[in-house]
Amino acid sequence: MKGPTRLAFAALGAVMGLMAGAAVAQDPVTIGYSIARTGIYAAAAPSQENSYKLWQTQVNAEGGLLLPGGERRPVEFVSYDDQSNPANTVRIYEKLITQDKVDLLAAPWGTPMHLALAPVLQRFKMPMVGNTAASVQLRTVAPGYIWFPTSAIPDAMGAELAKMMKANGVTSAALLANELPYSQEFRSFLIPALEEAGIEVKVDESYPPDIKDMTSMLVQVRDAAPDAVVAMTYPADAFLFAGQAKELGLKAPFVLSLIGPTIDAYRKANGTAVNGIVSSAHWSAQADKWPKGRPFFDAYVSAFGEEPDALDSALSYMSMEILQQAVAKAGLDPEALREAIATGSFDTINGEVRFEGVQNVVTPTGFVQIQDGKIELVWPESVKTADYAPKQGW
Amino acid sequence: MRLGSALWIALAGFGAAVPFFGSTYLMGVVFQVAMWIALAQSWSMLSATTGYLSLGHAVFYGVGAYVCVLLTGIIPFEFAILAAAGSAALFAALIGLPVLRVRGPYFVILTYGLSELVRHVVMRIESALGSFGRMIFDVPAQEVLLWWMVGLAVLATLGAYAIRHSRFGAGLAAIREDEVAAQTIGVPVTRLKLLAFIASAAIPGAVGGLALLRTSYFEPAQAFDPVISFTIVTMALVGGTDSVRGPILGAMGFALLSELLWSTLPQLYMIVLGLTLIVFVLFVPRGLSGLVGRIGGAR
Numbered sequence: 140m141k142g143p144t145r146l147a148f149a150a151l152g153a154v155m156g157l158m159a160g161a162a163v164a165q166d167p168v169t170i171g172y173s174i175a176r177t178g179i180y181a182a183a184a185p186s187q188e189n190s191y192k193l194w195q196t197q198v199n200a201e202g203g204l205l206l207p208g209g210e211r212r213p214v215e216f217v218s219y220d221d222q223s224n225p226a227n228t229v230r231i232y233e234k235l236i237t238q239d240k241v242d243l244l245a246a247p248w249g250t251p252m253h254l255a256l257a258p259v260l261q262r263f264k265m266p267m268v269g270n271t272a273a274s275v276q277l278r279t280v281a282p283g284y285i286w287f288p289t290s291a292i293p294d295a296m297g298a299e300l301a302k303m304m305k306a307n308g309v310t311s312a313a314l315l316a317n318e319l320p321y322s323q324e325f326r327s328f329l330i331p332a333l334e335e336a337g338i339e340v341k342v343d344e345s346y347p348p349d350i351k352d353m354t355s356m357l358v359q360v361r362d363a364a365p366d367a368v369v370a371m372t373y374p375a376d377a378f379l380f381a382g383q384a385k386e387l388g389l390k391a392p393f394v395l396s397l398i399g400p401t402i403d404a405y406r407k408a409n410g411t412a413v414n415g416i417v418s419s420a421h422w423s424a425q426a427d428k429w430p431k432g433r434p435f436f437d438a439y440v441s442a443f444g445e446e447p448d449a450l451d452s453a454l455s456y457m458s459m460e461i462l463q464q465a466v467a468k469a470g471l472d473p474e475a476l477r478e479a480i481a482t483g484s485f486d487t488i489n490g491e492v493r494f495e496g497v498q499n500v501v502t503p504t505g506f507v508q509i510q511d512g513k514i515e516l517v518w519p520e521s522v523k524t525a526d527y528a529p530k531q532g533w
Numbered sequence: 534m535r536l537g538s539a540l541w542i543a544l545a546g547f548g549a550a551v552p553f554f555g556s557t558y559l560m561g562v563v564f565q566v567a568m569w570i571a572l573a574q575s576w577s578m579l580s581a582t583t584g585y586l587s588l589g590h591a592v593f594y595g596v597g598a599y600v601c602v603l604l605t606g607i608i609p610f611e612f613a614i615l616a617a618a619g620s621a622a623l624f625a626a627l628i629g630l631p632v633l634r635v636r637g638p639y640f641v642i643l644t645y646g647l648s649e650l651v652r653h654v655v656m657r658i659e660s661a662l663g664s665f666g667r668m669i670f671d672v673p674a675q676e677v678l679l680w681w682m683v684g685l686a687v688l689a690t691l692g693a694y695a696i697r698h699s700r701f702g703a704g705l706a707a708i709r710e711d712e713v714a715a716q717t718i719g720v721p722v723t724r725l726k727l728l729a730f731i732a733s734a735a736i737p738g739a740v741g742g743l744a745l746l747r748t749s750y751f752e753p754a755q756a757f758d759p760v761i762s763f764t765i766v767t768m769a770l771v772g773g774t775d776s777v778r779g780p781i782l783g784a785m786g787f788a789l790l791s792e793l794l795w796s797t798l799p800q801l802y803m804i805v806l807g808l809t810l811i812v813f814v815l816f817v818p819r820g821l822s823g824l825v826g827r828i829g830g831a832r
Contacts, residue, residue, distance in 0.1 A: 177803060179754075219795055219796065220795060220802070220803075224755065224758070225748050225750050225752070225755060226744060226747070226748045226755075229561075229747070229748055229749075230558075230561045230565070233557050233558055233561050234558045234561070234796065236557075237556050237557045237558050238556065238558045250666070251666060251750060251752050251755065254666065254668055254750050255748050255749060255750040257668075258670075258672065258749050274665060274666070276665065276666065276668060279668060280668070281670075318653075318656050318657070318660060319754065320660075320665035320666045320752060321665070323660040323665055324665040327660075327663050327665075345657075345660070347653065348754070
């Protein structure tokens with residue numbers, strides 16, 4: 140028993156010694172975050188963490204994070220697995236702030252994690268720019284130490300989608316919704332918006348998150364023959380929906396799948412079958428309006444061998460750009476940084492971002508469509524990179 | 534035994550005193566450990582004594598959390614916690630009679646299935662109400678929640694101890710050994726089982742309420758997460774089910790180990806945790822409690 144224990148301690152000592160050595164050599168800026176490496180959100184997290192890593196590589200290649208005095212310091216991440224559990228997220232950020240004493244914070248993945256964190260940030264007066272969170276509930280968060288750059292908020296999305304459908308001649312729709320909160324929230328705002336736009340809802344079904352077979356629901360949809368199918372999917376069931384809709388040969392010209400289609404693997408797995416699918420995002424690499432977008436896209440592809448997710452990867456990268464610009468102006472002092480984020484205007488891959496309260500008030504709510512395997516912004520008119528085209532079979 | 538009791542009292546005292554000298558992080562750890570002790574100990578009131586292995590204790594935790602989130606802001610939080618415990622106990626009383634009719638693997642499956650059923654029902658109710666996760670503002674201070682949780686751990690331990698050393702506990706043990714024989718000699722098996730079920734449900738209800746206030750965010754899929762049930766059973770088995778100290782040792786050992794691992798080996802901790810579990814199941818079948826007993830005996 141003694142031999143192995145001693146060996147283990149010796150090894151641990153050596154590792155800690157190395158880590159301490161590295162810390163002394165340069166004085167890095169530490170940025171802490173938790174991420175869902177395991178659990179139900181694990182599939183979605185890499186698109187976020189990759190953006191963080193890309194940003195870190197780029198900043199360090201420039202000589203480090205720029206501080207107000209012109210000094211540059213390298214960036215180092217401290218991260219933990221939150222197991223897709225908001226209770227763990229709370230404890231991890233408390234540890235990051237009080238034990239690890241990180242200089243800055245980056246956001247975890249998902250709405251529940253962000254919402255659970257708001258009181259913690261308030262308590263320790265540590266600012267954090269959020270990213271992968273979207274819910275009308277964000278507006279109930281007291282403004283202070285957290286901000287949400289997304290414009291994919293369900294109430295605005297419901298209204299915009301109904302407008303877009305009406306503009307493209309849709310008169311009837313079938314709705315399929317995952318039971319998870321984001322889908323249900325979107326559904327609750329979409330139904331009245333459709334009614335108002337005079338679009339008839341022919342099918343309205345909800346399904347459990349771990350669904351394995353959608354055949355019976357899709358047969359019902361096929362028989363109702365609506366102009367539009369709005370599938371309020373999460374990434375896992377987005378794949379199932381695409382596969383089975385193709386098998387059953389859904390004919391509707393307007394097909395939306397809420398979360399999933401913007402992930403690179405979705406297009407790789409489904410090929411040309413998913414051309415024409417509409418999805419939720421407010422960024423596209425194709426947009427000339429946002430000159431930073433294309434370089435980000437290319438750098439991401441060369442670093443990870445896959446395209447960034449137009450929603451999560453883009454938002455995550457934006458959140459780091461905002462943090463970077465705020466630090467360059469205000470430094471690392473939490474109060475000064477909070478002030479800089481709350482009042483500043485930021486130049487990101489998605490254009491200008493400015494916050495009023497907790498929300499980004501510049502980026503318009505949009506929808507994208509897969510066209511020839513590319514993600515094109517097709518709504519709204521002011522930012523679109525291509526015209527919406529009805530789906531031509533699977 | 535006396536030394537043992539002193540040790541446990543010192544431990545509870547340490548937990549309650551942490552806010553005066555410990556960091557926020559340490560308070561978080563103690564809260565977590567106390568929470569798992571309370572849950573594992575409550576579970577043992579039914580499952581260790583009668584041998585009816587419940588794989589659905591997350592349902593009581595979830596019911597408690599749900600009741601608490603509905604009542605917070607309407608009544609003071611202390612009463613919301615009590616209501617959470619009461620509702621979980623009431624729920625156990627309502628479902629107890631039919632559920633406790635089945636035994637062995639069927640009981641395990643039924644409790645698990647029931648917990649999943651309630652989870653989906655609450656998800657549907659919430660989405661029908663147009664609520665998509667609920668936030669709580671103005672939660673009590675962290676130390677107050679910590680004291681409540683340590684109190685619940687102590688209460689659960691005392692409860693488990695009292696049950697094991699009472700006539701009630703003897704009746705439950707008789708059920709575990711041979712239910713038919715117990716019934717034949719006049720043990721009121723149905724009543725005893727139901728009481729044990731209710732007793733083991735109340736504290737998890739309160740724990741669910743407190744954990745909710747700590748996270749300040751309610752979402753049904755998280756509150757009724759089956760992983761909670763699995764973790765409770767794992768901890769009780771790692772600790773050993775044939776004494777009151779078993780669940781404490783199991784919960785402490787497991788919670789501290791997982792804390793140590795995720796914070797020091799963030800990339801590897803799940804693998805290490807899994808290996809530890811396999812080693813325990815294969816080589817330490819009587820759990821930590823049995824191991825401690827054996828070392829003590831050898832001395």
